[in-house]
Amino acid sequence: MHRPLTVEHLGQLNLFTRSFDAELERQQDVFGARILRRWEDGRAGSRNALALIGRTGIATYAPATPGGPVAHEFTGNGLGWDSVEWSVSSVKDAAASMRNHGFRVTESADARAFVNPEDMHGLALVLTERRDETHDRDLAGWKPNFWSDEHPLGLLGGVTVKVVAAEPEKAAAGLAALVGREAYAVERKHVNMAGHGVRFGDHAVEFVGSTTGSEADLAGVALAERGERIFCLTFTVRDLLAARAFLVGRDVPFEQFGRYSLLLAPVDAGGARIEITDVG
Structure with a gap:
């Protein structure tokens, strides 16, 4: 062992x-x-x-x-x-x-x-x-509650790294065994993704795939076009409607998936995707 x-x-x-x-x-x-x-x-x-x-x-x-x-x-x-x-x-x-x-x-x-x-x-x-x-938590002016309590997005907790994978359960099991932590199952119906993840103290890693097996949804397209790799970072917000209003007010382009998830358009085509959601 x-x-x-x-x-x-x-x-x-x-x-x-x-x-x-x-x-x-x-x-x-x-x-x-x-x-x-x-x-x-x-x-x-x-x-x-x-x-x-x-x-x-x-x-x-x-x-x-x-x-x-x-x-x-x-x-x-x-x-x-x-x-x-x-x-x-x-x-x-x-x-x-x-x-x-x-x-x-x-x-x-x-x-x-x-x-x-x-x-x-x-x-x-x-x-x-x-x-x-x-x-360095002694940074001058650093306030741990700024992003949750003062910033309009109301960001909560740590980030989740979503990785598109051909075998999400196997991938998460391997990571869990490596770091001595439990894997968990997750289903993100609003974006047609399901998979398994591992939580750490300040972040989580989720390996996800298409719930339908289609190459036409988010995970399917990403896997077909670029292979297994990091798909996006996901931030959790307190109130998605308030976050949406903030983005609209700033003319920030995004796609909306149900009432649970907003996927911000990357600055570069095919670049860094960021998702915000109120689903933990």
């Missing part, structure tokens, strides 16, 4: 976009994101930013020069949500634990480990010991 991988917390979600300024504007204007820092990486050929929405960190990357490593990512993985970054106490021990569970892991010189997303049914994982600014 292999020891489970201990995940300390969600470090950040990594996002690749062409429209750097437009993406950050959406994060700020729609979600009240706090931009913690911006920087350029000459070696990667990228413009980067780290933002905080509630308790969720989002790192945004865009190519600054053609032919650089980040521009190459666009060729390999395309736009949108790229990976989930988990904070662990020891990358070396975490990588060993992953390998003991049968996952392929590549360690880098900057003390990070990358898990092959094919082994995780489309969930790309990055393991790091780094404690990002998103987890």
